[in-house]
Amino acid sequence: MTRKHRLLLFLIGAIGAGFVYCAGAGNMPPWTQYRGPYGDVIAGLAVFQRHATDTVNAITYDYRGFDTLGEEFMLFSAVTGVMLLLRPEKDEKDASAKEPRNPASFRDRAALSETVQVFTTAVFGLWVLFGIYIGTHGQLTPGGGFQGGVIIAAAPMLLYIAENTDAFRRIVSHPFVELLEGFGAAAYALIGLAALAVGVPFLTNILPLGTTGNVFSSGTIALISACVGIEVTAAFTLVIFEYLREILSREKNQED
Amino acid sequence: MMILGTGLLTLIAVSAFIIVRTDDVTNQLLGLGFYGLLFALMFFVFQAPDVALSQITVGAIALPLMIMLAITRMKHREAVNRAGKKRS
Amino acid sequence: MLAHYPYYIAAWIFLCGLYGIVRSRHLVHTVISLTILQTSTYVLLLAIGFRKGGYAPIFADIHPGVVTVDPIVQALMLTDVVVEATVVALLLAMVVKAHEKGGTTSPDDLRYMRG
């Protein structure tokens, strides 16, 4: 099958599918009018039942907590897959060790302005702090573990572009990161199991709910959100390190 | 508000087509960053700030970053292979 | 037409992503097209849960009981965003590996993988 045939086949299918879809969508209720009862029920109840002001996070980490557990393990297994696929193979490791330096393959290292260096180092701390803030206030305002985790995990890239490669390598390749990834995933499941130990169904909110609007409120929602944050931070840090591993070792060779 | 929202939806539709038509991967990657920002704004306009925040972190930062690292690694590998061939 | 505008946009984005996958010459291009395809679900879910004049379902500064948009589809979208990121991470690792093993990034040249 050549490209032309493939595109032609796609065009026929797309026109057909688009026509059927549009005919069906024309019978939907207009999009500015929401009709389902469930959203209204939960929006009215969540604040009183769970003492969390952010209903979306209350649903994600409590009402639909089991789905999020599955999603968490999906992230875990995806990162495991990335690490398995991108791990250095044995012969490759030897080859890169023997390989002589070859500066031509890298573009000449462009000079880095001092402003960038100072700014990125200054912003690094601010960035991590902001990630922690977003991650721990998920039950009150928009935010939550996932968003905070991604922000924290992207922070070491600032050190990398500031040519502070040693610090970057020390943070990213620390064995603690892998431990944290496993810990985050396991802690979520353990919180669920703790409910079983007390004698109530899996992932029931067993902790005291606290005052609405307080940071230490909403029981297990805040705790699960923090666990997800730890897991996501570690997972994305690992992914970044796996992608950059070769380039890092090569840069090190050139420096020596 | 509906005017801004509808306009954003149209802009999203147009840019989706343009990004898909772009052949160079680096160019496409930067277009994807723009697309993610548009989505973040659209979520906010349509009263979904939680999703907007995760779209800001994922669509505008994490996805382009991961794709960029993958492209970098592939280009790097090609450069190494070329250098190896030249030597032998 | 305007009453169902986002539904049509969702279909358009879906078909655009599919078109990108069909015409791609580079595996990373395929992955980017897949992410664009996936964003069509956001538009669809957003359109289902939206209500004109509804508030965002966060009660940090408003009283419970006011009319809000549907928080359930927003939670679904949140999951969708996360899943998109993980899927892209895994697919890109596969692309990088295929490039290392086969020396090519074109989906048409992956015939050596045939059983």
Add this chain to the structure above:
Amino acid sequence: MNPWLLTATVAGASLIPCAFACLRGSPERRLVGLEMTGIIVVILLILLTIGYGRLPFIDMPLSLALLSFGAGLVFARFLEKHL
């Protein structure tokens, strides 16, 4: 419709030139467009936050301002060095 939302609607039109910068031309040009989009979206988010009267949402423009600054630096550096 209060003045803030009206301003946001009008200012939203400035995303169209950003699309022209971001979706055509060389990577450098696109990066400039991306940075510009980041700034405009931050301003729009602030306008919308005030217009809706929901001040807790100020987290969103704050995080985008911080993140688009860092992401712009990272993209620029990688384009310069590797791509």
